[in-house]
Amino acid sequence: MLGVFSSAIVSPPDELVAAGSRTPSPKITANALINRFCQSNASAVSVQVGDHVQLAYSHDNESVIQPRSFAVKDEIFCLFEGALDNLGSLRQQYGLAKSANEVILVIEAYKALRDRAPYPPNHVVGHLSGNFAFIVFDKSTSTLFVASDQFGKVPLSWGITADGYVAFADDADLLKGACGKSLASFPQGCFYSTTVGGLRSYENPKNVITAVPATDEEIWGATFKVEGPAVFAATK
Numbered sequence: 001m002l003g004v005f006s007s008a009i010v011s012p013p014d015e016l017v018a019a020g021s022r023t024p025s026p027k028i029t030a031n032a033l034i035n036r037f038c039q040s041n042a043s044a045v046s047v048q049v050g051d052h053v054q055l056a057y058s059h060d061n062e063s064v065i066q067p068r069s070f071a072v073k074d075e076i077f078c079l080f081e082g083a084l085d086n087l088g089s090l091r092q093q094y095g096l097a098k099s100a101n102e103v104i105l106v107i108e109a110y111k112a113l114r115d116r117a118p119y120p121p122n123h124v125v126g127h128l129s130g131n132f133a134f135i136v137f138d139k140s141t142s143t144l145f146v147a148s149d150q151f152g153k154v155p156l157s158w159g160i161t162a163d164g165y166v167a168f169a170d171d172a173d174l175l176k177g178a179c180g181k182s183l184a185s186f187p188q189g190c191f192y193s194t195t196v197g198g199l200r201s202y203e204n205p206k207n208v209i210t211a212v213p214a215t216d217e218e219i220w221g222a223t224f225k226v227e228g229p230a231v232f233a234a235t236k
Contacts, residue, residue: 001068001079002037002169003135003146004030004161006052010144010194012160015211016182019221020160022213025180027162030054033178040174045070049077053137066131066154068170069103075139078107081170082132082154090127102132110136110145121145122202125191133186135168144194150203152188159183172219181221184211190226201226 020027028036034054038044041058047070048054055070057079062068068081080103084090091100094108106128113124131153136145146168148156157172159179168186169175175183186192187209192199199209207228214220 001057001070001081001135002034002055002167002171002174003079003137004033004054004165004167005137005144006030007164007166008052009137009142010166010192012164012166012182013158013199013211015222015224016158016160016179016184019184019211019213020180020182022181022221026177027160027180027182028178029163030161030165030167033161033165033167033174036178037169037174047077049137049139052142053077053139055079055135055137069101071103071107073104073107074111076107076110077137077139078103078110078134080106080132080134082130082134082149084128084130084132086127086129093127103134106134106136110138113145114138114141114143120205121191121193121196122200122205125202133170142194145191146186146193147191147202148186148188150189152185156186157183158186158192176219181214184220184222184224187224187226190224199224204228 037056042060044058046056066082084102109124125147133148133154133156157175158168159175160182190201207226211222
């Protein structure tokens, strides 16, 4: 799965900008990245959302136990990869039909976060149990929300394209060819929200997240780490 967002939606993280500046490397534009994804993945589907967002996904080479899914509801777009262990109980919590899958559940969880403000984002993500990564874009508010499970079982990377778009993908090699060293693994147990203004740990939302510059031999330009003692945040 792949999501690409212009600076009108999300400001490129300073840490990734700095990583690319330390070690200049070839990059391509956001449109070229989307085209490369579609050409290299069988039956790929791409969606243009307004002038500033492009989403794409494919079922090609997906895991049977961690499938990819895409849904749109009430102008909320969601790409989801993985599986939730507590999907049944979450369906009941959000009043959803038994047929509702993970991607629909995440949209409803996001809507609860949005409509019950100031409902803490970590409370919503902290209730999700399983292996997952997802990208949510709310067109009505131009809000981006991205998250990865606490163990990082579903790979997710992010980087900056040649024209300054921020890209998220489950394929690190795809982004490496597009973002050069302006690239990092999305930190496990964290979420990125344009509403809260950046990257947060949902288990330890008050802890600072720092970026450690990577060595030249590494694929990443930086590695994000949650600092401080691990104190599990209340989610009830």
